[in-house]
Amino acid sequence: MKNTILIIDDEEPILESLEMYFSEKGFNVICAKTAEEGMHKTLLFDPDLIILDVRLPDQDGLELIKRLKEKKKDTQVIIITAFHDMETTIKAVKRGAYEYIPKPLDIEELDSAVCKALKAEEKVKEKNGLIIENPSTHERGKLIGKSKAMKEIFKAIGILSENRVTVLIEGETGTGKELIAQAIHYNSPFRDHPFIPINCSAIVGTLLESELFGHEKGSFTGAHSTKRGKFELAGDGTIFLDEVSEIPYELQAKLLRFLQEKEFERVGGEKTLKSNARVIAATNKSLSQLVREGKFREDLYYRLSVAKIEVPPLRKRKSDIPLLVEYLIGRINCELKRNIRKVEERAIQRMMEYDWPGNVRELENVLTRIAIELREEIITEEHIIPLLEGKGTDQKGSVVGHLLSLSAVEKEHIRRVLEYTGWHFGKACQILGISRPSLRKKIREYNLQKEKNNLLAF
Ligand SMILES: Nc1ncnc2c1ncn2[C@@H]1O[C@H](COP(=O)(O)OP(=O)(O)OP(=O)(O)O)[C@@H](O)[C@H]1O
Ligand SMILES: [Mg+2]
Incomplete structure (x- = not known):
């Protein structure tokens, strides 16, 4: 089926030439000269893609994108404009434009952007891959998982939130230990009391003691006033x-x-204080190993691990990856105001092969x-590969799974050469043995961009 393109521009010559060009390429082309006409024709013809001029007689094109996207979320918009400044680009991208092309128009550039946008949209509509359902709000702190190991952890959280025993959570970095501790606390009858995290490695010796148990005025240099420690402040909550x-x-x-006793003294204090706080501890080192090495008290180890939760690393519960990806992208969409709607199947495969x-x-x-x-609006394996490159992948993964497509290798190679030459086109062309126009075309095709320092400004 023919794709429909709507061109909204008030300049007759541009409308005519674009109409001719894209009709000849086999598209169904519709034109509009004002924002209102554009809006009307969008609703009437439901175009797959809109080429939109920023400067229109009746409304700013940037405002129009917002209205268009409200009505037709899935229609791709490519902006064309004479104002080639960063601010307009950022605004346009924020409002959902796919690409931004400066005037005077380079038809090749526009053409390649149109093709890429339509291809990306097609991929989104394909049946396979992971569809991202966007909830309207996204609460942090949810624990996701369906693997056997995670189900066991959910069960343990259920049991441990019913009592107040001390819990030790062991697991590698980034496995969700703090999230599990929070889940135990917030599912317990004491959820309205404080949950106070303390990172024991971030605070040096005496200060840590004072942080935990408090101190009396004048007990050490800098102790200008009496301070209550976290155990006092926690009340019936969790440390x-x-x-x-x-x-x-x-x-x-x-x-x-x-x-053992629920008792302590502040640093420099004589009065014995009591606290009912529950303790949940976490470690990414093996405590039993440290006990064997004489670096951790054995009696404390046994006291801490009355109940123990071992969180397996992600590579040992890979069946959780798709679910985590779906959840995390939903959250990222919300927090970064993005609209990622799908993750290609091969991209998921890459993530399943990686060791994390x-x-x-x-x-x-x-x-x-x-x-x-x-x-x-789709994440493909090309997006994933460079970020996992050179890092450990699952040895058991299939050999074919590790082999890259020709275009992925080409993209990566061009990116490296450009980086090596500091984006010097002349030198890059020499190394790659291609002409400048070919290099430009490749850069557009693969959407290669110079590393920017201001990416977070989006
Ligand atoms: N099962 C999960 N479901 C959803 N998000 C998770 C899960 N596990 C971890 N996360 C997310 O991963 C990040 C790291 O989790 P967390 O801080 O709990 O890990 P950690 O084990 O305490 O790490 P570290 O040892 O480095 O302190 C957080 O942003 C958390 O929200
Ligand atoms: Mg942590």
Whole structure:
């Protein structure tokens, strides 16, 4: 079926030449000279793509994108304009434009943008791949997983939120230990009391003691007034001791006493205080190993691990990956105001083959980085590969799965050469053995961009 393109521009010669060009290429072309006419024809003809001039007699084209996108979320919009400035680009992209082409128009450039936009849309409409359902709001702190291991963890959270025993959560970095501790607390009858996280590796010895148990005025240099510690402040809440392995040996004895007796003294204080706070501790090092090495008190280890949750690394529960990707993209869409609607099947496959040494946090970072730069509404393997490149992949993964398509190799190679030459076209063309126009075409085709430092400004 023919694709329909709507061109909205008030300049007759541009309308005519674009109409002729795209009709000849086999598109169904419709023209409009004002924003109102454009809006009307959009609703009437439901075009697959709109080429839109920013300057229109009756309304700013940027405003029009907003209205168009409200009515037709899936229609791709390509902006053309004489104002080639960063601000307009950012606004246009924010409002959902797919691409931005400056005037005077380079027809090749416009043509390649049109083809790419339509191809991306086709891919979104294909049946396979992971469809992202966007909830209207996205609460943080949800624990996602359907693997056997995660189901066991959900069960443990259910049981542990009913009592107040001390819990030790062991797992590699980024596996969701803090999230699990929060889930235990917020599912318990004490959810309205504070949940106080303390990173034991971020605070040095005496200060950590004072942070936990408080101090009396004048007990050490800098102690200008009496301060209550987190155990006092927590009341019936939960103290989350993150990286508990880093607690200095002497302080370990005080923590042990608290766990046994619920009693403690402030630094420099004589009065014995009591607290009912629950302790949940987490570690990404093996505590039993540290006990064997004499770096962690054995008695404290046993006290802490009355209940123990071991969170397996992501590579050992890969069946959770698609569900996590769906959830995380939904969240990223909300937080970064993006509209990623799909993840291509091969992209999911890539993610399943990768080992994720940084676990869910790394997955979240990779998806965020892609979302920041992405112009399409679909994530493909080309987006994923450069971010996983050179890092560990699952040895058991199929050999074919690791082999790249020709275009992916070409894209990567051109990107490297451009980076190597500092985007010097002359040198890059020499190395690649191609002409400047060919290089430009490739850059457009693969959407290669010079590393920008201001990406986060979007
Ligand atoms: N099962 C999960 N479902 C949803 N999000 C998750 C899950 N596991 C981890 N995350 C997300 O991954 C990130 C890291 O999680 P978290 O901080 O709980 O990990 P951690 O094990 O405490 O890491 P570290 O050891 O580095 O402190 C967070 O943004 C969290 O929301
Ligand atoms: Mg943590």
